[in-house]
Amino acid sequence: MTQFNKTGSVPVTVHYRTATVDGVNMFYREAGPKDGPVVLLLHGFPTSSHMFRNLIPLLADRYRVIAPDYPGFGYSDAPDHTKFAYSFAHYADMVDDLMGQLGAKSYAMYVMDYGAPVGYRLALKHPERVTGLIVQNGNAYEEGLKAFWDPIKTYWASGSEKDRQVQAALLTLDATKFQYTDGVKDISRISPDNWLQDQALLDRPGNNDIQLDLFYDYRTNVPLYPQFQQFFRDRKPPTLIVWGKNDFIFPEEGAHPYLKDLPDAEIHILDTGHFALEDKLDEIAPLMNDFLDRTLLK
Template structure:
């Protein structure tokens, strides 16, 4: 009896612009590259199951942003925790790794990081996989009202009002809300994420990022123009019960990507956690058709 050899995931750290950037890497070195860009409040940990599922035919790279996961956590008073800075650092990492063309999986914070990369190097993007990653104002619903108030004045009061977003009950909510069968969700997720959020001064890092998220919204028209002009092959796999990035933000992608492969799932924010059995085959089939080697 023969058995398929399991993929090996390597856990590495590169120094980019003086900052330690941790990343997970797997798959053949000469295979088409897929870059996985994580959301809040997690890290490349969210892709721990997807990576080996893709590594049979793809070179998979999943970095942690500074302040997340195993990457460095510089003092927020001395380091700019912004989405533009994150995009520059991920761009630098990919440059060090010799990656010149790649598909991107973007989720939550990964969307503005990835779409900023697309604006910098539109010719490098071979395909997109979008999972609860917003690029349209229609997707910023009631959940965002207190964050928008913070964008409006940057006040200490509005900043502190967002402290609930890094609280344990909110972290658990992000994994369980909208999920029909919570037994499919490992509690390790929110325990792991919360331990990192609870590090001294990490709260201030997250509050800086909540403020800077407002800098992404004026770029939405440019993101949308990239979709229209470059027409990257795109697969959308979205948890339709997500209160953070609801399906209101999924449907507008159809306007700019007429060949979009569109799938909504009966789950919440972290759709991979309970719908992997449905989503993983869709992703692999999509990549095989769009960027895979014969």
């Protein structure tokens, strides 16, 4: 598909590709010069690389942009959850494999929601490969796990089928729409294509169990927070934080602790919700281009 770059004058071709990773077809979007610095875009729940569809052309004039779909999301395969490990450790390994196949030896990472533990686990595997971080409502601190997480923490503690099924309410159309619209001042800026596409994929047979497995596995990320924070302190990657302050899932309280470990990080708290790119692309894209130009092209 051909789109236009940030000047609106030069066409950008976005390629839609699939690679075989651990026996699974893993879909990814790719654009930009093959020899350009790599920017890896890691999506959240319940979406896919679709969340980056408008951002990619605004980066791809100078950067090689890669945006994968995790298994069970977007256009990647969704194997039965009894035959495939849906875990953040597995996702990090699969993204690592994909980047190896694509010859991406270093990369800046945009991490959002689920993308944060996937990306930070990847950083622990290869800290020397991370050239920068763009953090958008992606948590790495206990302070960021507020009221939304209380029922999920109950599930983590019990592992019971009863508590598992309580989480199924998060897989409904109302819940998906809420994630896109809550905390947004002008909902007319949010395309309903977002929640309708996400919901259609969530509603595929067997997908409920995939997502419930992931809700449970999220508990394994929290004990790694100290290691993520140590990575920040040791490597001091250039970091841009762009955070929707009205996000009920990952509230603003999760943004500011980054500055304890990354005191030179640039932070911008935006008046929006969870999926900040949907109504604040006009603010985030210039901040990203300025940040990446200063850190990756110096």
